[in-house]
Amino acid sequence: MRQTILAVLSLSTLAALLTGCGGDMVLLNSKGPVAQGQSDLMMTAIYLMLLVVIPSIIMALWFGWKYRASNKDADYKPTWAHSTAIEIVVWGVPVIIIGILAYLTWWGSHKYDPYRPLESEKAHLDIQVIAEQFKWVFIYPEQQIATVNEVRFPEKTPVSFKITSNFTMNSFFIPKLAGQIYAMAGMQTQLHVLADETGEYRGFSSNYSGYGFTQMRFKAHSVTEADFNNWVAAVKAGNGTSVNPEAQQKTVLDAAEFATLKDGDRSKHQIEAMLKNAHTPEEKAKAEEAERKGPFPTKPHPVTYYSSVEPNLFESIINKYMSNYHGADHSSPASHAETVGAEHATASVEE
Template identity: 40%
Template structure:
């Protein structure tokens, strides 16, 4: 990955914690791998054909000490790595809210993966955007995510954890941008022919600039985002153009999750009616 999208250059606490787990696990493994490689090279060199000082015990069959070392070291490594992953995975639960010193409430953002674009709804601001995510620096963000079609994955590498999006259900992710910048977001799960172009810009700006941006989107002279315009958006298309909606139909995201509005090709539109037919 490039510096603009690498998990090795975190721009938030979640990404930094992910990198720490990666480096800790790598360090533990290298602590075993490097001595093992050096020992293998040293053994081959010492027992070379022209080394008359090397002696072999042809009667050697078993050594309890050797067995203890051979089995205990891998076991300890596995336990240590397992502990790192166990603790880290629970501390980085994507549904756990992020607490800050300011105590600011999280910004609510609803995400819909389309074929092959991203829809971002800001319910508090009453606006929505296509292929552009704007976040205030230093404020926690709570994402609710779903898919209009096939299973997908939402990932902004420099901000943190990846989370799947699935049709007919909502997942959750909490992130925080600690510094201003432009970060690449992408789909991390193959979803068809437009998958490679399914990327979006993530802009981390100051709270004042975020409020200014939201006001600019609110002032756009364009169509509202409602069930009708969403049905057009949900059609498969490869288009990385950034656009915005000045108003959003109340409860649209929940209607998408419950399949009460026309989605892209996939499961039935209205699960409740389908269940009623089965009964």
């Protein structure tokens, strides 16, 4: 009986947490129509499943009490074998619930398809997202600016994210605004979001991609339209730090600058061990490359603003990987980004 009481208390505590009574449950504290709809779907599914779980718990407790050894008045039917009513309940109710869940899944998959543009009287704001090692790069093609580890957009304005990766697969996630969507090299995924109000929302990578992936965190700012326009103007003028004093302001994000953003994927001790144990030319080359890239980050890359962006940089990042399959020209700016970045780093070391 003691174990049963503990189980009931545990389930009650979990239910309280799921309703948001336990604090700021991000997935249940949505700030946009997409995340709110997904949250409602999740809670509806939980409530439907509780239609089976709660009666099952109650009956388990009731049966144990009614047919306890000390209850001499309980019915004793050793030859009982079948009950049509029980069969209808134990099979019919779950089938109905599964049918409802199947419909909700089909409806929700189409209603909240991340590729489906949101209906709004306002024009969409296009933002290109690149998962870099280990940070997030945001390019505003219409405004011709770029940021690292920070994204800003006006409230009540639909935002269209176009997402890719410049290394392994990652997952772009702003829990309060929408579900996660994968970022993959050589491919473009999409995500449409809208913030109902101004605020600062947490964004991060929800897919393991190496030792430094825990530092792939960024802030998403929903601001008024006037504040957004002022921020864009400040960044283009090279004065973005007037809006965010903690940020760094730079000039142009081109292929060479983009190549310098890539972090190393080994720890300091691993690099030292590689340099110490390298004997063959191949091992020495790998060790020198690891030393050039440096260790993986132990804290997120600082927020950085770029007042201009090389045209079609986002597309060139995708094409760099697609060229391996289609025999395209490798001479695009981004195809040489890592080479140029390596040359710059080598020249800096020699100096």
